[in-house]
Amino acid sequence: MKEKYTRFKKFVKAIAMPRWARWVFRGVLVTFLFMIVSYVSLAWYINTHKEEVLASVTAELNEGLTGTLEIGDMDPTFLSGFPRVSLRLEKVVLKDSLYARHGKTLLKAESLNIAVNALALMRGTIEIKKVSIENAAINMYTDSLGYSNASVFKKGKKAGGEGGGSFPELRKLDLEDVTFVIDNQKSGKLYNFAIDDLSGGIEYTDGGWDADIRLNTVVHSMAFSTRKGSFIKNKRVEGKFDISYEETDSLIVIKKNPLEIGGEDFSVAARFKTGGTAAKFAINIENKSILWRNAANLLSPNITGKLLMFDLKKPIGVKCDIIGDFNEKGDPLIRVNAEVEDNTLDTPGGTLGNCSFFGVFSNNHVKEKGFNDANSAIKLFGFKGDYSGIPIAMKKVFILDLEKPLAVGDFSSNFKMEKLSGIIDTDLLKFSKGTANVKLNFSADIVDFKLSKPLVKGVVSIEGANVSYVPRKLDFKDISVALNFTKDDLFISRIILKSGKSIVNMDGSIKNFLNLYYTDPAKIVLTWNIYSPQLHLGEFMGFLGSRQRTRAAAVKASKGNVTEDLNLLFEKSNVDMKLRVDKLYYNRFFATDAKADVLLTDNGVVVKNAGLKHAGGSLIINGTMLQQGKINKYSLDAVINDVDINKFFYAFDNFGMETLKSNNLKGLMTSKASITGSITDSGMMVPKSMYGNVTFGLKKGMLLDFDPVKNVGKFAFPFRDMKNIEFYNLNGKLDVKGEKVTIHPMKINSSVLNMDVEGVYSFGRGTEIYVDVPLRNPKKDKDITDKKELAERRNRGIVLHLKAVDDGDGKVKVRLGGKKE
Template sequence: DSILYLKTNSNILIKSFSFKTTKGSFVENHLFEGDWDLKFNIKTPALLFDSMTINISKQPFVFKGGFHFGTQQTFDLDITTKQIKLDFAKTLLTKKIAKSVGLADVGAPLDVHTVIKGSLVGGADPYIKAAFETKKAALKTPVMSFDSASFNGYYLNEVVVGSERTDENSKVVVQDLDAKYMGLPIHSDDILIINLTHPHISADLQSKFSLYGLDEFLQTDAFTLSNGEGLLDLMYEGPIQNITRENASIKGLITLKNGTLTLSGSNAALTNCATKIKIDNSDIYLDTLTCSIAGHPITIQARAKNVVALVGDNPNGVELDLKVSAPIININQLSSVVSSKFPVKKKKTKKHSGGLSKTIQRMEHLLSNGKMSIQVNASKIKYKDFEANNLKAYMTVDDVSWNLKKTSLVHGKGNISVSATVRETRHNIYTLNSDIEMNNVEADRVWREFDNFGMSTPTYKNLKGLMSLKSNVSLNMKPNGEFDMNTLTGKANFSIKNGALINFEPLVNIKTFLFKNRDMTDVRFAEIKDDINFQKGLITINRMEINSSVLSLYVEGTHSKKETDISIQVPLSNLKNRDKDYKPENTGTGKSGGMSVFIRAKTDETGKIKIKYDPFKRFRKSDKKEPEKNKKS
């Protein structure tokens, strides 16, 4: 018979077991115990074994295979063990392979099936494939950590068949992963890690989740998610460390529906949110987010650039492009939704572990320090009492300012265009610098909608006509959009055509002195135009001509919230009554007006405007007093 049967019960302490001594030893300093049931084929010759159970340092292993000593000079080992702990398994490997396996830490025992094949005469490293499986394990990786992770997979040291078996030619494959991260369910069909010297990972992740679960997952201080549900399908390919847009690829799709997003700083809520978010390498596309703000529907499309910075070491912020459209936009509500900075309010929740904690911190930092571009289209816009139609706007937002670059809207039969910058100059104090142009808007409506521009007179009840205006002004405002008119500085020129001054107190009170039989309650004029200066809330009206259906006069003076001081020049040519066919035409403010009566409208100590004669033109003298002093000096 050519078969010899060898059976023995013995304990063997392995001091070193190497296929290639330069690569280190397997099972170093481990005790082998058990019944050795061996067969030796004399003809081949070969030492064979089948289903032989040997304990290695008390951990049972089942061995199959053999050593072939003939012309083949090879060996093959098939080794199976159940419920082995990863930390113990690493002590059975060479130090280099143990380091590669140590990329992940598994908190529950694994079932492992290993195949090792190679040459008995040295040379190349042996072929190694180790399949593993575990259930309900804590899994820690350099990127993120999972709870209740169930998966299977394998380690292989020959990715390219026929090439040298090295760490660079090795891979780890994880399959059928089902786990949870911070309550968020995660599934992956395949996770592949190649080149264990410089690990490169390819991973697909899917999740079906509630938005509350996603909120726990993100743990961002910027907003809170509630209600609704979502689906995630994500593919990442790139390194585990030193991630950049050049060496990494992220692709995916996130679907959300029936969600509610509440901003932490203002508690402003976006409700009934539904969207599809496409992730394409370093960009994110928001494919039509529909939601409601304070009951008004709104549609948002977006593109976020440089999102790889969220997982890499790119110092630049995320660039976010938004397109917003809605039937109606209420800026009072929208201003609480879009802010230049994310709030500092902190959530008292569990901390992230693994590399994802850095990702979430980067997300908040890069968003708050990134740049936002917003295009807005709305059928109607509201701001306090102001209403207009066909809004088209373009603005940019960064961590320190808002820049409104192009804005146009239709106001009644006229139109308005605005460019502006808003910058936080002190805590909760914002400075607005603006250029505004109005063409043929209804004067009384504009005055009413802007609360009479902070003036006690004239009010919207006193004005009629079509107004055109160009202004360059700055003033301070609060976070709620309330203006501080005491900080108003700049200049404006305006024109009101085909208008009227109705029950305008300074004109009506002229009857106390002049033209007692004339009706001053409805004074029609062809055009009123002037240049106005603003200085810290003080409004200076330069010499302005009013040529009306009742009389001609010239007005100049100052006005503020607390005080009015206006000089009215009434030429004596007004003594002649004007008939119904008279067409008012301005002669120009450069004209002296001829012989005139001067009247002064000035606020008294009670805050009421009093009209009195100014025979010595005290207003003009006080206005020119300082230059005269300088002349004498």
């Protein structure tokens, strides 16, 4: 025992402290013991006076309210709020004074923890310094007349004019599993946050307060206009807020801090004006690397739907400003800026690569017209990119009025024509050479994400192009074109076209071109002036046949398909041509000074007032051709004046006759014909297809070495020259019916003999021609000039009645026998 006491004395001596230190130690020890005693006393006091304390807390909280605060139960939780006293309030319900009218509970919490001043509590006063809310719903409601249940915090003036109390001054606020809703029926706004965790501290200053808050929440609605939908709907928001309040300006400022929204990293800053009747705010959001679609999906549906007309493959930098008033109806001002560099842009019209531009979205394009879809605009500045290898530049492009979208802007490009193969199907047009230069200004409606009824001004020029129009197998070389678009019309000038041996100069115009192009191509009429120093029709025979459908046309193309649009244009549009040709060639046919008005439609060709010089005479032709595939139907009215019949028959390949050839004929022919028939898509007459009638006259005519006549001569006139027969004013009328030609009664007066001819000549079988031949030699009457006397002498003497028929081999044989009456 003695040894233990000795060791204790040594310990005391080892820890010996100066006198002042011992007093400090004693003071701390006394204070600590006092606090322990105080907490124990408070515990005893609260447990023994629970109803009084609960009533005091309830009264203190209700002191700053115009409604009612109900608390179901209360328990002390000392350690959680040390050195303050913490009280756990159960079943807390806060209602405003007009709850019975609107039925909206402002606060309903399963538990609410408050930290109070312990000394004040011992004096019987409640000073709340911290509030923690768990498993609660906060619903701030404003009706259509502007009344808000948040007015529960607004105390009216007391008697004597002094202001009433206010809600307790808080130092800390914690929320866990709290639904926070702001429903403003008057301004049509709805904010709904599912707060997983919110913790913050508040420091009060001379001019207001500063707060440091951390938030983790899911935004179910942030609708500045419930009619248009929510921003960042169902997106998680997580981050820190540094907030300050300036009482003088009634201004809450949120400093710029990083914030995660929907898994994307943003920088966010904001300002909120709280004084007066206005509740103005300004929110700035920035992200330096975000995908276009992800950014668009953070906005309200009415904006998102328009922005998703487009897509950018690589991340972009965006800034968004939202400026408005919580008490005002409708959307706030929304302004989004985007910087795009070397990106890929998907549009309704196709994909553009290597894109760079500065983009702006605003819902206040014209300041005085408010914040709405009709006054919204998507603006692109300094656009550069390429479309299927074709470089594109646009100084500015605007899409205005997102209710009825309108695109306006400018467009320029310079490219090799071969690049068009990436846009236009090579089964339609195939380019192998040439350059194009495009400079246009445009405006157009956007209907179902497609340009409609555009207005275009500007010029498209093409130089030295080679192109094949595949559906009609037409090849053109060294084409030069200038297209001049005015407000409504298209003027086409300076077209130089070469195809084989042909050279064609063209110009024309289309009235109301672009409107009809998008609405009714069948009504398009191209007024076309064509001049050619020499034209070989055989090189353009592709126009005779029906268009061959391209692969793009055979399968229904997607909207905006350029090939399909051009296919429809070529197939349905009409061409009204004024044709002037110095020299015209077609197989054996040659003519000069050709003129014609030609109308090309989607199913045929109409020729009006076609005139030309041929074989020393002239032809005037009117006709139509109906395209029906490889065989095409035609209808022809022709007037022929003083044409060399030898050259005429040669040019038209003897009109399909196998017996009568061009070398059998000589003289000047005048004729009128009205014929229908068929022609192949290669330009060849279809045998036995002609129907119609022909009247003709022949001056200075001769029949040379014609076998049927020679056969007659051998039989009846062996001593006359039947190989060279001269005719005098021969006139006749023929009816053509397929392979048969009906010869109306016709008097033939010649140098060898006179004949009366009628019957049927067949290109196949069925020839039956009756010939009455007076045997009197016409040379005996050559000096008679009296027509009456000459007619009487014509049939004097023996008249030979002959019949020309075909035999089984298709050859014509002449027999004796006249026509049976």
